[in-house]
Amino acid sequence: MKRLGFMIVILSLICLLAAPLFAADVIKFGAAISLTGKLAKEGNLVKMGYEIWKETVNKKGGIKIGNKYYKVDIKYYDDESDPNRAAKLVEKLITEDGIKLILGPYGSESVFSTSAIAEKYGALMVQGGAGADKLYTRGFKNLFGVYTVATEYMDDTLKMLQNKTPKPNTVAIVYSNDIFSTQVAQGAKASAQKYGYKIVYYKDYPKGTQDLSTVIVEIKAKNPDILIGCGHFQDTVVIVKQSKDYKLNPKAIAFSVGPTLPDFVTALKGDAEYVFGAAQWTPVLKYKDPVFGSNANFVKAFKSKFRVEPNYHAAGGTTAAIIFQRAIEKAGTFTDINKIRQALLSFNEETLFGNIKFDATGKVVGKGMPVIQILKGAQRTVYPDNVAETRPVYPKPAWR
Structure with a gap:
């Protein structure tokens, strides 16, 4: 019995020591998004975009950093279409859940409030759900958006x-x-x-x-x-x-x-x-993509999973996640926010939304409607x- 007890203690210690190693095999993203409330239709479409990306990337082995692949996980909170609640939930993602890679919510007001929280805590946000020009006039360094701006x-x-x-x-x-x-x-x-x-x-x-x-x-x-x-x-x-x-x-x-x-x-x-x-996007565009291969492949995968054709809200969520992924791979890290930011600033790659580049404010440039x-x-x-x-x-x- 003593020997059995000793072995249980040893195994417990091994599990505790190994836990960080297993945890390191997953890259966690976070999102506060409108799953209920007045923006629920659009918010759920953006979430579907995130989910088809996560599923596709994980089927391919995950995000590649150096010679190692990391699986993707996304922690969601429902902001109930309330920008103030969205801000509190992003703060919770960063300070309590320890997640600094934030996928944006839907709607300019919620992106406006949540990006201020990301900036405050040194987290990074890539969003495919808002286009207000005002998002990019505050001197922020940590917000990047894939939508053509509102004006x-x-x-x-x-x-x-x-x-x-x-x-x-x-x-x-x-x-x-x-x-x-x-x-x-x-x-x-x-x-x-x-x-x-x-x-x-x-x-x-x-x-x-x-x-x-x-x-x-x-x-x-x-x-x-x-x-x-x-x-x-x-x-x-x-x-x-x-x-x-x-x-x-x-x-x-x-x-x-x-x-x-x-x-x-x-x-x-x-x-x-x-x-x-x-x-912002339509299913017939003929762009190539680093994750799905082509726009047509994305549409096919989305329809297969959700039984509906994607619209630009869904494609915007997927594109934001893909850009985040490619920047992490280029930076060679998922923990160094500064390196990932620099990779985003130099981003110049064809995606579902066409060839994406950002200016110094994080605003997408050269993309039509x-x-x-x-x-x-x-x-x-x-x-x-x-x-x-x-x-x-x-x-x-x-x-x-």
Whole structure:
């Protein structure tokens, strides 16, 4: 019995000593993300993007540093679509869970709050879920984002429409008064002026509102050729429904967020037809990728796992994770934050989002925005011309 007891003690000591070695075989990432609340649709799509990356990398052996492979693990917390809660949870990830490699949340307000926490504690964040310009004007060193910034969101859409027949001349812009949507609207206004449109309506509305009838009536009185909506998924559904109710019939309706989500058509059915959406990414792009091999392979793997086609929220999450992975591999470490940061600053590689480079603020540079249109109940890439699946339908038929 004494010998058995002695052996148990020895084995326990061996396990305790070996535990750090086993732990070192895993690289832990952390994410506070909207799994419930008003941004749950988008947040869960970003999480799905993280998960397909994790699964694919681990099937290939893991992240390679030197001659050794490390498995990937991601610890999630639900921020409930609350930026303040998101910040507290990222602080918990860093200070209690000991994780300094942070995958970003969804939404500019949550990225704004959480990136400040990452900066405070010397953690590193790569995010594929927010595009507000304001994220990159604070002098931070530890935030990198893969989205085209908000002020450039609607530029390609307005550029695409400028020479259509009959020529559109007037634009109405309506936007939610959150950080991201406000900056999208500011950029849309600047782009409209650049392309020679006359802006006949420019107004915000309270974040999260469920009734925009007053706004729709005001816009109808201006009779714009193009209606631009800058908000989130729930906002776009309200705008479309109430535009139909009040017979607001512009030649084109376009949104910064909404049409790219699978639930847009589910929620609106036939009323979603002909609506344009700005997209960070679409499934038909022909980019290569260091993890999946190609954009087409990513789409296939995602559909196989989740039984739905990915949209740009999911692809953004995957791309952010891939960039994080490649920077760690290039740096040759997953613990030296400074070396990983330097690898990100010098990043220049083709990914699902195209060739990605960052400026000194961590903002992606040189990346455009494809435009999709809902046609026969499906998203179709209609711009730019060299990747378009079909020609855009313009002008939009009146509501039935």
